[in-house]
Amino acid sequence: MRILLANLPADADAGAVTAFLAGHGMADATDVTLVPGSGSEPAATFELPVSAAVAETVALHLSGKAWQGQVLRATVFVTPAGD
Numbered sequence: 422m423r424i425l426l427a428n429l430p431a432d433a434d435a436g437a438v439t440a441f442l443a444g445h446g447m448a449d450a451t452d453v454t455l456v457p458g459s460g461s462e463p464a465a466t467f468e469l470p471v472s473a474a475v476a477e478t479v480a481l482h483l484s485g486k487a488w489q490g491q492v493l494r495a496t497v498f499v500t501p502a503g504d
Contacts, residue, residue: 422476
């Protein structure tokens with residue numbers, strides 16, 4: 422499942438996000454990609470080999486965590502059936 426992690430520290434790169442996730446028990450996170458934007462709210466997506474239910478639990482676990490003074494928000498990407 423793909424998860425969006427928003428409100429990252431401004432200087433976070435894919436390696437830093439990967440390390441942060443590993444430090445929170447998600448060493449199996451792959452395909453960490455920074456989301457392009459204005460920079461006002463840096464974000465990244467990543468893939469976890471889990472079910473939708475587990476991904477929702479992961480998103481709840483990450484949301485509200487502080488990282489370098491930023492309070493994170495996480496959301497699961499849900500792909501409509503048939504896509």
